[in-house]
Amino acid sequence: xTPALSRRLFFGELMPRSRSEPFLLTGYDDNSxxxxxxxxxxxxxxxxxRAVKGLAVAWGAALVSIFIPVAHFLLVPGFxxxxxxxxxxxxxxxxxxxxxxxxxxxxxxxxDFDSSSHWHxxxxxxxxxxxxxxxxxxxxTC
Numbered sequence: 001x002t003p004a005l006s007r008r009l010f011f012g013e014l015m016p017r018s019r020s021e022p023f024l025l026t027g028y029d030d031n032s033x034x035x036x037x038x039x040x041x042x043x044x045x046x047x048x049x050r051a052v053k054g055l056a057v058a059w060g061a062a063l064v065s066i067f068i069p070v071a072h073f074l075l076v077p078g079f080x081x082x083x084x085x086x087x088x089x090x091x092x093x094x095x096x097x098x099x100x101x102x103x104x105x106x107x108x109x110x111x112d113f114d115s116s117s118h119w120h121x122x123x124x125x126x127x128x129x130x131x132x133x134x135x136x137x138x139x140x141t142c
Contacts, residue, residue, distance in 0.1 A: 017041045018098065023121060023136045025102045035102025035136065039095050039119045051090035058083030095119035106132050 062079035109129035
């Protein structure tokens with residue numbers, strides 16, 4: 001890696017690639033609707049940079065919590081372990097969902113679903129209107 005490229009990666013000048021992924025949203029019965037997810041793909045260097053940022057934030061919180069009497073006995077090890085967990089999770093997350101939009105096949109409510117996960121299908125989602133469990137699966141090309 002050249003020094004110019006490593007500087008651009010470190011300071012965030014290279015943008016990750018985003019794409020739209022269509023999917024099929026099904027529930028308990030045979031009804032189904034379609035949805036679209038915006039997925040961001042990170043290469044290895046971008047994943048490492050994100051993971052180090054998450055680790056630094058968690059360990060920074062651990063350092064700050066040293067000065068909180070009594071609570072520091074739980075907070076410091078908790079933030080230290082959380083940092084390691086975030087680092088491990090972010091280094092493995094190649095495709096991350098930025099937004100998931102679709103219509104519930106049961107109640108017809110159009111909504112943005114919780115997108116705090118790496119992109120994988122099938123994915124389980126919950127309708128905010130009727131609270132039913134929905135499954136996002138790959139859209140068939142037939």
